[in-house]
Structure formats: C-alpha cells, structure tokens
Amino acid sequence: MxxxxxxxxxxxxxxxxxxxxxxxxxxxxxxxxxxxxxxxxxxxxxxxxxxxxxxxxxxxxxxxxxxxxTRELKPDARPLCPDPDAVLCPADGAISQIGAIEAGSILQAKGKSYTATELLGGDPARAAAFQNGKFATVYLSPRDYHRLHMPLAGTLREMVHVPGRLFSVNNATARQVPNLFARNERVVAIFDTEAGPMALVLVGAIFVASIETVWQGVVTPPAGTTVRSWDYRDTPIKLERGQEMGRFNMGSTIIVLFGENTVGWESLVPGDKVKMGGKLGRRAPTAVVSP
Incomplete structure (x- = not known):
C-alpha cells in the first residue's frame, strides 16, 4: 500500500x-x-x-x-444540533485530522504538518489569531453533499484567494505530499463569531473546477498567480449558524480554524464520518467574544 x-x-x-x-x-x-x-x-x-x-x-x-x-437537500435532511453552544460541522464527509494548532503548526498526516500562516496566504498577522488554537479538516468524497455551512453565526471580516496547485486531497495524497493543503489553491473566509475569529478554508483539488461563496459567487476560476483579498469590515455580511456559505463544484476539503481556548472538539478521530449540522465541538464557556 x-x-x-x-x-x-x-x-x-x-x-x-x-x-x-x-x-x-x-x-x-x-x-x-x-x-x-x-x-x-x-x-x-x-x-x-x-x-x-x-x-x-x-x-x-x-x-x-x-x-x-451541488444539489440542494430536503429541509429536514440535515437537522442542526440543538445545543446552542455547539460548533456545527460545516460539511458532510470524513474527518481527515482534528486537534490543536501547536506553535502555529497544523497536522496534515502522520509525520507531516504545515503552518497556519502558509494555509492562510502567508500573512503572519492573519494567522496570529489562531496561534495555539484548534483545527478540524473535513474531506468530502463524491458521494457527499457539497454545500458548505456555517459552524457558528458570524460576520465576514475578510476573504482571501490563494492560487496554487490542485493535487488530490484524499488520504493517500495527504500522507505523501508535503504541505498539501498549504500548496493547493484555496479560498479563505475569516469571520468574527461569539467564539472569536473563525477561519473556513475551502481547499481546491484535482478536477475541483470551481469554488464559490454565497456573497461573492464564483471565486475561482480564474486561478490567477497572486494572492487576492477582499476586506468586508466596512460592508458587513452576516451569516447565521447553519446557513450556507459556499460550495465545491466537485469534491474537496474544508478546514476550520479557531483561536486559543475558544472551542473544544468532540471525541472525533481521523476516518470518522460526519454530517453537516452535526456537533463538531462546543464553544468554551469563557470564549464569548464581541465581534
């Protein structure tokens, strides 16, 4: 193997x-x-x-x-976890990795990691909010529902499009290709939430022909060659918990980032199947932060 x-x-x-x-x-x-x-x-x-x-x-x-x-599901197909402090899973799929961001480093697979700074487009200031925080990586297979939803209610602060390669993002490739998720093309959306800053990173992959968000529409293609960013602080866009925020046109991976001491994850391990709206974790009682 x-x-x-x-x-x-x-x-x-x-x-x-x-x-x-x-x-x-x-x-x-x-x-x-x-x-x-x-x-x-x-x-x-x-x-x-x-x-x-x-x-x-x-x-x-x-x-x-x-x-x-990118089909829509029936209204009752993905009930949201009723716990008001639950951090919802943003997508159907399987847990690729989940855990803590240690000294700015995020686990990709056994023996391989990448940095939050690399993942978020190379800006250390953008990544500082997630230092020693939490991350969860969810892989979507072709059988899964491919619309992406908000883990918590949030106000959009910034979107970043980072050009890159389009390697497969399946487990086999994640175990072999260094810096896979920080190497592939991706769209980063950073929100202010009750648990502080939250980043949703939509990672492209081979044959993933397009990534789009509900506020921008299609972000890629075109792929481009330089990092692009959009600042929304003067034009607030608010999305509710569980609301659709984007979609993959073909399958890929979404990575969720939170800051230090803001959320705690459920007892999930790589390979566990998850559904959009299920409980990915829980907001820490002391993590209420005004956006």
Missing amino acids: PLREILFSLIQYPLPHHALSRLMHRLTRCENRAFKNAFIRQIIKLYKVDMAEALQPDPGAYPSFNAFF
Missing part, C-alpha cells in the same frame, strides 16, 4: 492540474441529456449516492452534472 500511495502521489506532480480542471469544468456543465444523465447515473451507482435526501430526487431532472453534484 505505501508503494501504491507513493506512485499515486508522484504521478500527480507533472500533471497539468489547472488544464485538467478547466476541462472538467466544461464537462460538468454540459447540458447534453444523454451525456449528463449517463455521467450522473454512473456517479450515483459508483458512490451509492442517496438521492432520497435530495430536494429533487429525480437524477434526470438536473440540467447538468454540476447541478446534480
């Missing part, structure tokens, strides 16, 4: 990540009925997608594969 993982990761280095993702972008938006219906049926069969949860359960009713992939 390690040799297979090594080969799988090595073969990704020379691939034209963005060109392949642009091709996937076009294919997933193709509205040819025969093509998109065959594509959708194959994914449902291969990944055992539960269409009974979808607001539109008929696969043929979706105008494109991307419309199916």
